[in-house]
Amino acid sequence: MISLQIATTLNPRPKLSSFFVLILLAAFLMATGCKQSIPSPKPVTPVSSLTPTSPIPGIFRDVTSEAGIRFQLSNGATGNFYYAESTPGGCAFLDYNRDGLPDVFLVQAGSLVQSQGQPPRPHCALYRNDGGGHFTDVTHEARLDFDQGYAQGVAIGDFNNDGFSDIFITGLNGCFLLQNDGAGHFLNVTAKAGVGETGQNRYATSAAFGDYDGDGFLDLVILHYTKWTVATDKVCFNAKNKKSYCSPEVYEPVIPTLYHNNGDGTFTDVTHSAGLDKIKGRGLGVTWIDYNQDGKEDLYIANDLMPNNLYKNLGNGRFEEVGLVSGVAYGADGKTLAGMGIAVGDYTNEGWESLIVTNFSGQPNSVYKATASGLFEDNTYASGIGSVSLPYLAFGVSFLDFDRDGWRDLVVGDGHIDPNVAESSPNVTYEQPKLLFRNTGDGKFVSMKDELGDMAHPRVTRGLAVGDYDNDGRLDVLANNVNESVELFHNESHDTNHWIELKLEGVKTNRDGAGSLVWITAGGKRYFAECRLGSSYASSSDSRLFFGLGTTTKVDSLEIRWLDGTRQKFTSPLNVDGGYRLREGGQPQADPSFHSVAINKTDHKKMDHKN
Secondary structure (H helix, E strand, O other): OOOOOOOEEOOOOOOOOHHHHHHHHOOOOOOOOOOOOOOOOOOOOOOOOOOOOOOOOEOEEEOOOOOOOOOEEOOOOOOOOOHHHHOOOOEEEEOOOOOOOOEEEEOOOOOOOOOOOOOOOOOOEEEEEEEOOEEEEOOOOOOOOOOOOOEEEEEEEOOOOOOOOEEEEEEEOOOEEEEEOOOOOEEEOHHHHOOOOOOOOOEEEEEEEEOOOOOOOOEEEEEEOOOOOOOOOOOEEOOOOOEEOOOHHHOOOEOOEEEEEOOOOOEEEOHHHHOOOOOOEOEEEEEEEOOOOOOOOEEEEEEEOOOOEEEEEOOOOOEEEOHHHHOOOOOOOOOOOEOOOEEEEOOOOOOOOEEEEOOOOOOOOEEEEEOOOOOEEEOOOOOOHHHHHOOOOEEEEEEEOOOOOOOOEEEEEEOOOOOOHHHOOOOOOOOEOOEEEEEOOOOOEEEOHHHEEHHHOOEOEEEEEEEOOOOOOOOEEEEEEEOOEOEEEEEOOOOOOEEEEEEEEOOOOOOOOOOOEEEEEEOOEEEEEEOOOOEEOOEEOOOOEEEEEEOOOEEOEEEEEOOOOOEEEEOOOEEOOEEEEEEOOOOOEEOOOOOOOOOOOOOOOEEEEOO
């Protein structure tokens, strides 16, 4: 809910943080109005000067309808301004049937309060990629058409190493682990696995799979937002004395949960032994990142109105919180921000992955530039992202090299939490266009406002994922929007640059290759990426690694350090403009789902060794 507006309760008014006061003095950007009816929010003027009518010329075209995807996320709002209504829901790209074509999973919430005689709560949806740009709803066929509660987010990962992607759904007072049986169905193994959290009044938002102890099995971290239930919901009012969403400060922060994968289909709660119960937070965004490249996956959490956390993996099953000393806990002015989504990527091509965190309107999206020392520099305003992002309330976010020039760009999903925010804040709206930033190659970004295409349509976006759904070598975007249709954007950049995609398959390490590091050298330049399974906000992007190469026509070398420390290096050239599958210990193999690439006929020179 991430609301920073003026809020009072029927109970004594909570003490406001210094940051809250600062925002109030800075133009009352967070004041809200009362929504009288909820069928759909009333039309508002977009934040920017763009008032597009489809289609809009530009880089991204909305192909949702022609792709056969018909889905609308409902947050179940009834005008009561229940606190949980603004946080659903995530989305994901996943290849559940292993045909090389990314499928789509969409999180659904529905009604918060199920009463007698009310229609059944809508469920999450799975769309199979049929190729040719078309998808088929296979939710029923996949046995996913059951009540998944008031769902929030999704995490994708092969937790049992059988080669098929499994699904984890977070939600209010209950989560679900759905095991892919390899025959097109998903089995509800939540109770057996021990990760359901049912009946514990937990408000789970984002989750992510990662192998923190390097034992070859994916572990699971789940974030929780606050201590909240419908019964304990507080009544709050805005500056005009109208009912509105409360500030998150009126609710108690909580701890995340870390589940260790036992390798037998069950998980053990190791939150206490791992040291993750020492610091409470209002967790919204989470990702695994080996930020210091020591071979151990660390954990980064974006918190709402509390410092963000960077947990350093000590390698003995324990973590140490180093967010403050590493420079990723606070905003550029040293204040706590309303952290929501996380993007991870080496946007400077210096060999270290940086972090970008999305925040509330009136706050810049934070840019933490990684350095070789393991510390981060705050480049929020120097990067060009800070000032542009100020009017927007952002959730989902991801790096993507949309023009394949070898420099990672950025896409951001925006949308306020208050349907009536424009009544009291003229420069802020409920529905907002997405943001697209082009990386200029000198550590800076420029806003692509005039090239957004259909992304310029104002929406209330929450989850956002990136993936090349049609395997054409251009990264596409999926966005889940509150009380509006989901959006699938096809990348129609006219560039002629080259590219390569890599799909990892672990053998001794986890099957997804999560936590493995990859370097490629092409045209005298070196590119780096870590394989990860979740980031953004409550979402999972295509796990294949995408590298834009500019005008370079050959990849000169490819090096991978698997999570267990095994290194492989391939020094014979690889052809570009296609995908490769790389199995641990084996040679790169052309991915037939791309149809356009063949490995250079020269024998590969391979070097394997242990660190």
